[in-house]
Structure formats: C-alpha cells, structure tokens
Amino acid sequence: QVQLAESGGGLVQAGGSLRLSCVASGRTFISSYAMGWFRQAPGKEREFVAAISGRSVSIIYADSVKGRFTISRDNAKNTGYLQMSSLKPEDTATYYCAVRGTFSVSRAVNGYDSWGQGTQVTVSS
Numbered sequence: 862q863v864q865l866a867e868s869g870g871g872l873v874q875a876g877g878s879l880r881l882s883c884v885a886s887g888r889t890f891i892s893s894y895a896m897g898w899f900r901q902a903p904g905k906e907r908e909f910v911a912a913i914s915g916r917s918v919s920i921i922y923a924d925s926v927k928g929r930f931t932i933s934r935d936n937a938k939n940t941g942y943l944q945m946s947s948l949k950p951e952d953t954a955t956y957y958c959a960v961r962g963t964f965s966v967s968r969a970v971n972g973y974d975s976w977g978q979g980t981q982v983t984v985s986s
Contacts (some may be wrong), residue, residue, distance in 0.1 A: 870980030
C-alpha cells in the first residue's frame with residue numbers, strides 16, 4: 862500500500878497561482894507508478910484533473926485545465942506536483958492525488974489504488 866500526503870492548498874484570488882505537492886511513501890518502485898490529480902467540489906462527483914505516467918513519459922489533462930495546470934514529478938523525492946495558474950472560481954474544490962500500480966495513465970477514478978486525504982483549494986472572485 863502506498864501512502865500519499867498532499868499539501869499546498871489555500872485561498873487565492875482569481876488569476877492567481879498555487880502549487881500542490883504530493884509525497885508518496887510505503888512501497889518501492891513508486892517511480893514506476895502513474896500518478897493522478899483529481900478534484901471534488903461540494904455536491905459534485907470527483908473528477909479527473911491531470912495524470913503523469915511513471916518516468917513522465919505520458920501526460921494528460923482534463924480539457925478544463927489544459928494550458929493552465931502543469932503536472933510533474935520528482936522521482937528522486939517520490940513527490941508529484943500540480944502547478945495551477947490562472948485560477949478561476951470554478952477551480953474551487955478539494956484536490957486529491959492518487960497512484961495506480963502500473964506505468965500507464967488513466968482518467969478514471971476507479972483506475973487508481975491509493976489516495977491522499979486531499980487539500981482544499983479556494984479561488985475567490
């Protein structure tokens with residue numbers, strides 16, 4: 862089992878930026894696993910934001926964040942990042958990182974095995 866811990870959330874004005882971090886621990890070869898970011902707003906289902914494959918070979922984004930968010934990872938630190946820029950009020954949500962025990966990326970919530978506890982991002986207008 863992989864343990865994940867997100868950080869970096871907060872309150873920001875529209876147009877601002879935040880960088881979320883996700884530290885993974887608990888299993889070897891984490892660098893081989895794909896990592897994803899998801900978000901969930903109150904009353905809504907959890908939705909895909911971005912994902913990066915092991916060794917950063919493949920990266921995918923939701924259309925709603927493409928061009929504004931950048932996903933990356935530092936395998937030496939077992940850490941993933943989500944750089945968020947040009948934030949909008951509709952980006953307000955709890956953001957979760959997740960890991961799946963395979964190299965390839967997925968947009969599906971049920972495609973991931975381990976989840977962090979989430980970090981709140983609030984964008985004011």
